[in-house]
Amino acid sequence: MARILITRPLPERVMEAAYALGDIELRESTAPMKPGEMRAALAIFDAVLPTLGDMFSAEVFAEVPHPRAKLLANFGVGYNHIDVEAARAVGVAVTNTPGAVTDATADIALTLILMSCRRAGEGERLVRAGKWTGWHPIQMLGQHVTAKTVGIIGMGRIGQAVARRCHHGFGMEVVAFNRSPIETDLPVRQVATLADLAAAADVAVVAVPGGPETRHLIGAEFFAAMKPSAHIVNIARGDVVDEVALVAALQTGQIAGAGLDVYEFEPKVPQALMRMDNVTLLPHLGTAALEVREAMGMMAVDNIRAHLAGETLPNVV
Known part of the structure; x- marks a missing residue:
């Protein structure tokens, strides 16, 4: 069974869909991940669902040159907190959630x-x-x-x-x-x-x-x-x-x-x-509506589902 990390609490509907994908670990903190947490996530899990503030930098990827995780299914359309080129260099795909936001x-x-x-x-x-x-x-x-x-x-x-x-x-x-x-x-x-x-x-x-x-x-x-x-x-x-x-x-x-x-x-x-x-x-309210956050989460879950099934990723960046 695939091991998947979700880095922040998400709406209940999204979590229910995620639990059907495999062994889910939910990080309860609402604060961004620390570098050590990100390195561990890449090494331990098959896929990670990160979001804004989880700074997956080139340095983080350089310290995990052979990650177990092959997908970062970002929750959000913006992904400037992820060094996409560094991710690709170590075989990690990155997806986002366009349209929903x-x-x-x-x-x-x-x-x-x-x-x-x-x-x-x-x-x-x-x-x-x-x-x-x-x-x-x-x-x-x-x-x-x-x-x-x-x-x-x-x-x-x-x-x-x-x-x-x-x-x-x-x-x-x-x-x-x-x-x-x-x-x-x-x-x-x-x-x-x-x-x-x-x-x-x-x-x-x-x-x-x-x-x-x-x-x-x-x-x-x-x-x-x-x-x-x-x-x-x-x-x-x-x-x-x-x-x-x-x-x-x-x-x-x-x-x-x-x-x-x-x-x-x-x-x-x-x-x-x-x-x-x-x-x-305003406190970054851009997508802060339940329906929108649910739609974003479901898109991220769909990207993980496709990855685990070996299918084309719907929203690869």
Whole structure:
């Protein structure tokens, strides 16, 4: 019977499906795995179901050159915490869970757009603190979203889902920056540079994959090109945005606000960001809906099932 490690507790429906695959060991901790745990997992189990924060680096694989585990069935669409090339070099396949996360993550982008532009987080804190003195005509004036311009950085599944919501839901003009030509039925104006997008957008949404190629893609130059009235939203990976540059841009009024679901050194959030009222902070809620997490888990389980049966992996990366 195959031995399988699941590195974090998953929804009950997913666990039930997993238990049918073999001898399951569930790691009860919700914290990321430590290097020693990852090395042991590669040596002891036939397959591992890891997730965000389980840093399967080149160093980890180098210390287990002949792993028993031949599959890392990642729970999540993003897999920048796994060195895929190093995994392949020692015969370990990596899969992910695309598609299942698209709509939920796009919904969080719209949540952050509205919260940041309309000062919703600041307003809620005002009410909870008992400091609201009642409505008046110039109370907490924010930025109107309808018919404004949204700039989307990365027009993959999630970027296009955000664009669709912004265009059809709020009548927004969509400009986008993407490494390759954009194929979509939406009226999108693709711009040549990030600076072009920054200058055009009333709200910029970061939706690119994480990894070395996109680390600090958004930094001081980007913020300098934005309008002082503009907002930035990050639903990608935290280190895509240079957090130091973001703090500086917000503190100096270079940009109007930010909505963040991810952080460069997650779960650590800079005190400077927490102190600013023009920043909306969410605890990585992108896919945090039961149906979505179940769908993600079932995709990971299906990848393991295919691996154990010697079939083509449905979602190999």
